[in-house]
Amino acid sequence: MYELQQFQLHHQNNQMTMNMDHMMMKKRTTKKLTEEERVHVVDLNGMSLDSLPPKLSIDLGIICTLDLSNNNLQNIPESLTARLLNLEKLDVHSNRLRSLPNSIGCLSKLKLLNVSANFIQSLPATIENCRALEELNVNFNKLSKLPDTIGFELIRLKKLAVNSNKLVFLPSSTSHLMALKVLDARLNCLRALPENLENLINLETLNVSQNFQYLESLPYSIGLLLSLVELDISYNNIKTLPNSIGCLKKLQKLSVEGNPLSSPPPEVVEQGLHVVKEYMCNKMNSSENITSKKGWWIGKLVKCGTFNGHMKSGKRLEHKGFSMLQYQPMNGLASPGFMGKLSPFRLFSPFSPRRSFG
Incomplete structure (x- = not known):
């Protein structure tokens, strides 16, 4: 009986080795x-x-x-x-x-x-x-951080998907991924995003949703993501959106549901993306004093042609307002079940009802 079991085991091992050899030599040829x-x-x-x-x-x-x-x-x-x-x-x-x-x-x-x-x-x-x-x-791993200089080296990276990990921060070098088109960092523990996002000139999709109570704000430099088409910041703890979001001329979808937003107020959010953009622009235009803390990114908006302004008297920045596009209302709301399919955590969110528009 023992000899029979040993023979069967030896036969199974040989068979598996043959299968691996066969698969390892597999070649595929496309028609082209x-x-x-x-x-x-x-x-x-x-x-x-x-x-x-x-x-x-x-x-x-x-x-x-x-x-x-x-x-x-x-x-x-x-x-x-x-x-x-x-x-x-x-x-x-x-x-x-x-x-x-x-x-x-x-x-x-x-x-x-x-x-x-x-x-x-x-x-x-x-x-x-x-x-x-x-x-x-x-x-879907257990990453708590990414290599500090990853953004300086992976200069051809177009898609970075790090969702469903334990990331607390993205390295500051992330903002140097100039070829990046998609950044998916949802379902982490992000406390903040890198401050200087202006080098992400090709970024089209940014998803930092479902960081829940951890993510409380967005950097002002988000207004310099000139290629951004879709921004998902839903199910975080963000109370105020930076006014620079009004500068995102190519933005077609903005998801903000599940945040305790006070600015823009709910009545503005409910009217759709084009109203939110206009609200943000008007809010910035009505600001009489621009602090030195915010002056750095406004200067960059001017340089990029996103903001109509000019420098006077050396340090003080005077501005005439945004160069507004004729934003067209987007018909229909984003599918209310779309993100819900991605995670069961949404079912237990303590925040406000879902708001997504685009």
Whole structure:
């Protein structure tokens, strides 16, 4: 009986090894690619793998896409990652990873990294060497912080998704991600956003919703996000929106539900986005004294052509008002169930009824 069990176990191990070898040699070719341009894909998705061997028989240098998602992996061997020199896409979501190998910094051609739904508490500093990275997804982990200089190095990053973690702050270097188009930091513990956002000239979507009682304000420099189309700050503890929001000429959707807002007042919010923008602009225009604390960003608004103003008498900033666009009313409200589908926490929010418009 014992010999039979040992034979069966040996047979199962051999079968799994054969399956892995078969999958590791898998190649996919799209219709647009010639035989010489064939992209090498290794697909080990959903194979119930508990570990990976540190060395494999195939040439890792030919792999462009590696999918290890939906397994039970607890670590990725350093020696394995270091040999994936031509890797462009790495997907290890839905595993049991607690960290990433330091050798991930060797992946100089990596464009997409998906490590969502793991147990990662911090990213290795070497990830900053992945300077070709365009999309980084670390949703649903246990991150308490990001590498301090991440924004200085990942200059091609277009999408940063860090939702459902334990982030208290985003590093100030985040404001230097000039190529960034999407920043998703909802469902964290954010106390504040970086003050200097003016370098995020391509940012189109900013979602910092559901930081609940932690996030109480937004920086004035948010008015310098000149490409911003969608802003979601719902379910936070924000009482006052910065007047500079009136400068966001491309903004089409603003979600503010679940905040104890006093400015703009509820009767303004209920009238829609174009009314909120006009209210913010008028509020700034009616301000007779501009403090030195706010003068820095107003000067930048002038420089960017968002604000009609000019300097007089050296330090004092006089202004004529905003150069207002003819904002068109947006028909219909944002779907009231849209964000509700993302998190059950919304069902228990102590704040005011949902308000979303765009």
